Amino acid sequence: MLVFLSPQRIFPREYLLQHIHLYSLADLQQVIDGKLAPFLSKVIKFASSHVYSCSQCREKGFICEMCQNGQVIYPFQESATKRCDVCGAVFHTECRQKAQPCPRCVRRELYHTRPSSFWSPDDHSPGCFTMPYQDT
Structure with a gap:
């Protein structure tokens, strides 16, 4: 708006x-x-x-995450830019036409699929954490 x-x-x-x-x-x-x-x-x-x-x-412009050339681009530059349909990131038209996945979507996917933490709360001792290990 x-x-x-x-x-x-x-x-x-x-x-x-x-x-x-x-x-x-x-x-x-x-x-x-x-x-x-x-x-x-x-x-x-x-x-x-x-x-x-x-x-x-x-300052509300975008930097193309595919080429990262530092040029600020805006979504209203319709002839020069394309938006990701999933996350809304803005790229140069030429960069987006390449058969690469959206870097922001890839980052978000990696973030949501990573383990939550190496340390987990110890239910038996409030305020303490346990480190999982495997018996060998």
Whole structure:
């Protein structure tokens, strides 16, 4: 949701930012008249230039975990980026097209399948832990 836009820039159509699939009848008429797309283009241009220039918003970008080239990328750069359908990580389009699994999904899978701890609580002595071992 793009909440940083000034009210004057989008008023009275804040709903266009809050619900991307919600349109008024006037909006649909503007589609027919060819007026909605230019309006939305201006809003998108304003919003993206804000993200690039605002230090707080700029920090919400992603680094492609596949190539790790250090370039900050954003989900709204639709022609240059792709999102993982499972975890939402953002990658360069070229990197995501390679037949590699998503690094974030792999990390999450490894995290959830690892043993919880080498030490386990000792039920007979509160506050103590036991170390499992095998008899040889």
